[in-house]
Amino acid sequence: MQTSPQKTSWFPIMLRLDEARVLVIGGGNVAANKVRLLVPAGARIELLAPTLCPELRQMADDGVLTHVQGLVSEEDVRLRLPGCRLVYLATNDPTLNRSLAELCQQHNVPVCSVDDPANSSFITPALSTRGAVQVAVSTGGAAPVLARRLRAKIEEILPAGLHLLADFMQKARLPLRERLPDPSDRRQVWERFLDGSGGSLAMSGQTEAADRELNRLLEGHTRQGEVWLVGAGPGDPNLLTLAALRLMQDADTVLYDNLVGPDILNYVRRDAELIFVGKQRNRHTLPQDEINAELVRRARAGERVLRLKGGDPFIFGRGGEEIETLTEAGIPFRIIPGISAANGCAAYAGIPLTHRDCAQACLFITGHARADGTLDLAWETIALRSQTVVIYMGLAMLPLLCAQLVTHGLPADWPAAIVERGTTPQQRVLTGTLTTLPEQAAAAHVSSPALVIIGEVVRHRVLPLPSGS
Numbered sequence: 001m002q003t004s005p006q007k008t009s010w011f012p013i014m015l016r017l018d019e020a021r022v023l024v025i026g027g028g029n030v031a032a033n034k035v036r037l038l039v040p041a042g043a044r045i046e047l048l049a050p051t052l053c054p055e056l057r058q059m060a061d062d063g064v065l066t067h068v069q070g071l072v073s074e075e076d077v078r079l080r081l082p083g084c085r086l087v088y089l090a091t092n093d094p095t096l097n098r099s100l101a102e103l104c105q106q107h108n109v110p111v112c113s114v115d116d117p118a119n120s121s122f123i124t125p126a127l128s129t130r131g132a133v134q135v136a137v138s139t140g141g142a143a144p145v146l147a148r149r150l151r152a153k154i155e156e157i158l159p160a161g162l163h164l165l166a167d168f169m170q171k172a173r174l175p176l177r178e179r180l181p182d183p184s185d186r187r188q189v190w191e192r193f194l195d196g197s198g199g200s201l202a203m204s205g206q207t208e209a210a211d212r213e214l215n216r217l218l219e220g221h222t223r224q225g226e227v228w229l230v231g232a233g234p235g236d237p238n239l240l241t242l243a244a245l246r247l248m249q250d251a252d253t254v255l256y257d258n259l260v261g262p263d264i265l266n267y268v269r270r271d272a273e274l275i276f277v278g279k280q281r282n283r284h285t286l287p288q289d290e291i292n293a294e295l296v297r298r299a300r301a302g303e304r305v306l307r308l309k310g311g312d313p314f315i316f317g318r319g320g321e322e323i324e325t326l327t328e329a330g331i332p333f334r335i336i337p338g339i340s341a342a343n344g345c346a347a348y349a350g351i352p353l354t355h356r357d358c359a360q361a362c363l364f365i366t367g368h369a370r371a372d373g374t375l376d377l378a379w380e381t382i383a384l385r386s387q388t389v390v391i392y393m394g395l396a397m398l399p400l401l402c403a404q405l406v407t408h409g410l411p412a413d414w415p416a417a418i419v420e421r422g423t424t425p426q427q428r429v430l431t432g433t434l435t436t437l438p439e440q441a442a443a444a445h446v447s448s449p450a451l452v453i454i455g456e457v458v459r460h461r462v463l464p465l466p467s468g469s
Contacts, residue, residue, distance in 0.1 A: 117141025131163025231338015259310025345422025367394025
């Protein structure tokens with residue numbers, strides 16, 4: 001399964017501007033906003049404008065920028081482009097801005113025509129800054145107000161002492177590299193430093209104590225691989241647990257299943273190795289025993305391996321087989337449960353899995369057929385009116401499943417539902433009966449992943465109200 005990230009025309013970078021020439025054209029408040037961002041970066045600012053607003057006038061008087069006074073012409077700009085790192089266009093004349101933007105792009109000089117992304121080759125994101133730490137938010141020029149709102153939320157959560165932590169880590173970087181040449185080892189030490197007391201000590205300015213903590217971690221460091229079995233939930237990234245998110249950011253390698261989509265993989269650390277080992281009906285990318293062996297091999301090589309599974313690893317996720325292998329091999333592991341497909345899909349479909357009036361139990365079963373095409377299930381314990389039955393991987397055998405439940409005692413009009421691609425934007429829900437559901441599914445061309453829910457709770461389905469109602 002290949003990831004398919006959403007496309008964008010803009011590529012975010014951090015650009016060194018120390019002592020670089022930057023040309024700003026315009027003398028009003030809009031230009032002042034951009035100059036205010038450029039000054040801390042150490043840029044040499046040349047400003048072309050006939051007049052200046054008070055803030056820019058003060059900056060010119062203080063020597064922060066060089067003011068070139070007079071009407072702006074294309075010829076003036078053309079003469080100043082050689083050796084220029086960036087150009088900001090902030091005049092109140094859109095026609096002039098467009099012509100100057102075209103001129104800059106002809107000379108391969110990055111240009112931002114303020115509030116005009118169509119004529120810009122770069123745009124400035126909304127920035128939250130704590131010294132060397134900068135968080136940039138961009139909507140590609142589509143919604144600047146949204147970017148500012150997001151920046152405001154980021155400002156609320158960035159600690160005030162974050163710049164002290166960044167300074168500490170920068171000073172320790174070269175000594176740490178000499179003591180630990182391997183990048184993976186250094187990354188593990190830094191992660192333990194930040195997750196432990198070291199990060200808070202450095203942020204509060206307790207440099208000596210932070211040094212002692214870093215040295216303690218270095219002296220005790222041994223590279224040890226481990227495996228993390230993590231449930232990614234049924235599809236909606238908002239259903240990931242905080243523990244899952246943390247390990248997704250720490251893993252060296254990720255082995256993921258077919259039910260783990262691109263939206264969830266976007267939360268994995270960018271330089272982690274992604275390996276698809278998913279299983280689809282009648283096609284396995286890797287047999288289970290080879291997956292088990294790969295987990296052991298990579299952990300023994302010192303990697304932190306994330307085994308990322310849709311739903312929960314212990315509910316039809318074969319997590320039990322994997323931890324048995326890891327235990328036999330002496331590999332340390334952690335298990336992070338996920339919201340199961342049954343819980344997530346039923347909730348998003350508005351179907352309660354239990355209800356005091358009709359379902360005192362809930363049974364999870366798998367609809368996999370045997371090699372001869374039959375289903376070997378305890379039908380007498382499944383076909384009970386007092387419970388809800390949730391069937392995983394039951395789409396292919398749906399006609400036989402429904403027929404057998406009727407044969408073993410449930411009414412032909414017993415309520416049933418299918419939740420296709422539950423919790424995702426593509427979710428579809430079909431409700432019917434044991435008699436009608438197979439034909440409904442075929443007519444609607446329902447495809448996997450799909451979950452079947454059988455029981456009177458289907459009659460209690462209530463669609464959630466939209467947010468804000």
